[in-house]
Amino acid sequence: MARKTRGAPEINAGSMADIAFLLLIFFLVTTTISEDKGVLVKLPPWSDEPPPEMKLNERNVFSVLVNANNQLLVRKQPLDIDNLREDAKNFIMNPGNDPMMAEQPTKAIISLKNDRGTEFKTYIQVYNELKAAYNELRDEESRIRHGKGFDNITKEQQKEIRAAIPLVISEAEPTDLANE
Numbered sequence: 001m002a003r004k005t006r007g008a009p010e011i012n013a014g015s016m017a018d019i020a021f022l023l024l025i026f027f028l029v030t031t032t033i034s035e036d037k038g039v040l041v042k043l044p045p046w047s048d049e050p051p052p053e054m055k056l057n058e059r060n061v062f063s064v065l066v067n068a069n070n071q072l073l074v075r076k077q078p079l080d081i082d083n084l085r086e087d088a089k090n091f092i093m094n095p096g097n098d099p100m101m102a103e104q105p106t107k108a109i110i111s112l113k114n115d116r117g118t119e120f121k122t123y124i125q126v127y128n129e130l131k132a133a134y135n136e137l138r139d140e141e142s143r144i145r146h147g148k149g150f151d152n153i154t155k156e157q158q159k160e161i162r163a164a165i166p167l168v169i170s171e172a173e174p175t176d177l178a179n180e
Contacts, residue, residue, distance in 0.1 A: 059100060060107045062091045066126055068117030068176075081125055088133035092165070105137070105165045113172040127169075134167045141165060 064084070065073040072079045074087060092108040094101040102108035110130055114123055135150070138161050142150040146157055153161075 057103070057107075060102045061109050061111055062088060062102070063111045064113070064126065064130070066112075066114045066118045066122060068115040070119055070122040072126065081122075081129060084126065084129040085133045085136070088130055089137055092133065092137060106163075108168065110169045111172065112169055114174045116174045116176055118174070130169055131167070134165065137165050138162070 063075055067073065072081060072084065074084065079087060088110065091101050092105050094103070112126065112130065139150040141161050141164060142148060142153055142157070145161070146153050150158060150161065
């Protein structure tokens, strides 16, 4: 009697490609891709008309210029970035009723202008310091009015404090400050 030899057992791999494809689709559909947030700034709507002429009281404008060497000129005086937050807070709140500082927080405007050669890192540092000044002022006001930090009060209370201390940062188009 002849003996039959069996060959090596085979695995049917015909459906392996289908399974791999289904897994790929599953992971593509279920994976969330986080987006970079960047600098969150509310921009005005686009208009072809020139902006209206506005007369601003220089007393209420805290001008910050950043040159190509990443140096600050705040209200026509050199300033170190480490002191920017405190100076901005003092300007906005004007605790000593100084006639050269903002009349009140609702009238304070921070004007930020950069040179085209300003490093992005410096721009972000300056912007963060200015925004942090407003955040600290709002937190202090919240503690005075409500006994809690700004993040721990109701939305209505936050709206009230934002109205009392509105964040107004006006950014000008970057220019070559050295040639102005």
